[in-house]
Amino acid sequence: MPELAYVNGKILPISEAVVSIEDxxxxxxxxxxxxxxSDNGRLFCLDHHLERLERSMVAxxxxxxxxxxxxxxxxSLFDQAALPRAAVYIQISRGVAPRNHAYDNSTLRPQIVMTVRPIQEAPASKREKGISVISVIDNRWGRCDIKTVQLLPNAMAKQKALDCGADDAVFVTEDGIVREGTSSNLFIVSDGTLYTHPLTxxxxxxxxxRVVLDICRKLRYPVIEQFFTLEEAHAADEVFLTGTIAEVMPVVTIDDEPVGDGSVGDISRSLYEELKRRMRA
Ligand SMILES: Cc1ncc(COP(=O)(O)O)c(C=O)c1O
Structure with a gap:
């Protein structure tokens, strides 16, 4: 039974899973x-994900x-699906009520839905040769630290990248500060030091x-959590994205300009290998 859904306590085939239009x-x-x-039949960092889920609900x-x-x-959903390499999606809404901007938490019951599916792996060629990204102006709301389903700017940016023949997009401010990818964070490597946007x-x-920062500490790679610009990303030796599905994905062009010598760097490669080792341990 590979692809399954969970809706408020019941596990059923995804095609039969429904929620109210007033959710x-x-x-x-x-x-x-x-x-x-998951990898090798084990969910990776479930505790960290649950911690962030709670943080989003509190916020x-x-x-x-x-x-x-x-x-x-x-x-139980993951066990029933019995997929060694899967993505479990959890979504929790505030609840179902007649449409009204204001809400009354005392009458609302959060709706919990989940799906489990095999992961669509990135093509091996992308992992070996790296991907291309375009930059787009960050037009999202001011609380991107809360993991909400308000993802239209991310979806539009990703589609724009594909329409341009690129693989993904990175959000950049009007002042040129690089924020993150459409479904990933971003790191650059310059003269052996890694830089990534601070937690704001x-x-x-x-x-x-978070896991990559931990790996860097173990491997003694210097990392600074600091803002950097698109210009600095262009001038970097290596650039890579990090995400649950992207894992560590090397970026070899930004807006059609090569990063470094245009090939995948050693640091990106070793971080990917160590991440996969931890996932499969
Ligand atoms: C906007 C955004 N940034 C970063 C990430 C990476 O987060 P994680 O490593 O927890 O998957 C995601 C993942 O979906 C995302 O949507």
């Missing part, structure tokens, strides 16, 4: 989510939801970012 997630993007990857003042119940639902409301505190 606030559907009408107001009043919902938060997580994506957890949006959701009615209380039991994290223990969510964890056990994730585990303008970016998602990525779990993969």
């Amino acid at each position: 606030r997630g559907y009408q107001f993007a009043d919902a938060i989510y997580e994506v957890i990857a 949006l003042h959701y009615p209380p939801v039991s994290l223990a119940e969510i964890e056990s639902a994730v585990r 409301p303008e970016i998602l505190p990525g779990i993969t970012r």
